[in-house]
Amino acid sequence: MNAIRIIPCLDVDAGRVVKGVKFAGIRDAGDPVTLAERYNAGGADEITFLDIGATHRSRAILRDIVEAVSRRVFVPLTVGGGIRTAGDMQDILRAGADKVSVCSAALCDPALLTEGARRFGSQCIVLSIDAKRHGDSWHAYKGGGRTDSGRDAVAWAVEAVERGAGEILLNSIDADGTQAGYDLDLLRRVGAAVPVPVIASGGAGKLEHFAAAVRDGKADALLLASLLHDGVMTIRQIKEYLRNEEVTVRC
């Protein structure tokens, strides 16, 4: 029986963590290596870096960061943002990432998933979906959630897994930032449609939302950013809460 994973997501731009992270009430200036080590010590089951700069230069800097983090942090590392080719994937995996996450590039060129899985294995290909509700269904968005691809999000998840994606990172554009809870319908629909783990993202504001994502949404992992970075709660608090709710977590 696998533990539900808690995954802090650090947004990085040109080598710095955007907005910094608050630990014990003090906002850290944002050195990604230090912050990854702290989250590792705090019980993170995996750490995700998202390169929001996504320029050539920003990605080159991130590669060096991944190399440095992978010498000090021994949990799985996922890197996303600006990965457009299998060559980009290889670059970041060689630097020490265990998985790469792709979003817009895969919508533009779904064969990227096929090639990535063939060359590096499904276990390191994460498809990130930014989903927004359209009536009774959801569309997958690209360009950081700004552009409707017109693709049905559930159908896209199914195709991506058939092409070789090993996990789905599912972000609800509608719920993101509301702190009103996850889009549980979306989680359930995607989770029921694909045989790979689904990572829930977007909408959490209080502890009850995590239990709902796992129990009602059938999520396998929870990706968290501002709730952790702003010091609203810690990974240990979340795990203690989930354990009391009889959800399996890693101590």
Added chain:
Amino acid sequence: MIGIVDYDAGNLRSVLKAFEYLGLPAKVLAAPADMQGASRIVVPGVGAFGAAVDKLDASGFRAPLTDWVAAGRPLLGICLGMQLFLDSSEETPGPRGLGIIPGGNRKFTAGKVPQIGWNRIAAAADEPLFTGLPAAAWFYFVHSYYAAPDDPSAVVATADYGISFPAALRRGSAVGVQFHPEKSGEAGLALLNNWGRS
């Protein structure tokens, strides 16, 4: 010196970094000749069974590795590296494994496959790999196939994923783990330290 076999299997850098972090001298072995000077050897692994067998054969590692174990020298297999210790795999019927531990590898038939995530193991109390670790330590797994040794006494740790499957095997000086200790946080580092200093 710990030697890590390079047969193009992906994650050997992570394994190297973990030993370096622990202060254990380690190097990558590009060819069997590099095994000279190594006192213990790791076969890491990410990828497919058949391709890995082909690469081990093409790079000439097969006989040196089986000789190494026959001489009672310490060998650690990680994930696919451990699966290569067996004779065969349902993943790629045909290619022959190293045959260090008699048996095969089978595919999970229930649950989400691959298993990707943290799972708890139950280890034999007398297995030195797990000395000092909590009774039910957590490790990080990524795999679709699991080892099925002919002799159940080769299994020194198990985990549950729909079925109970071997999390670690031992036969003589060869020991294998299905999980990735180099990605399993403190528990994984403790295990690598146990093996590297035993």
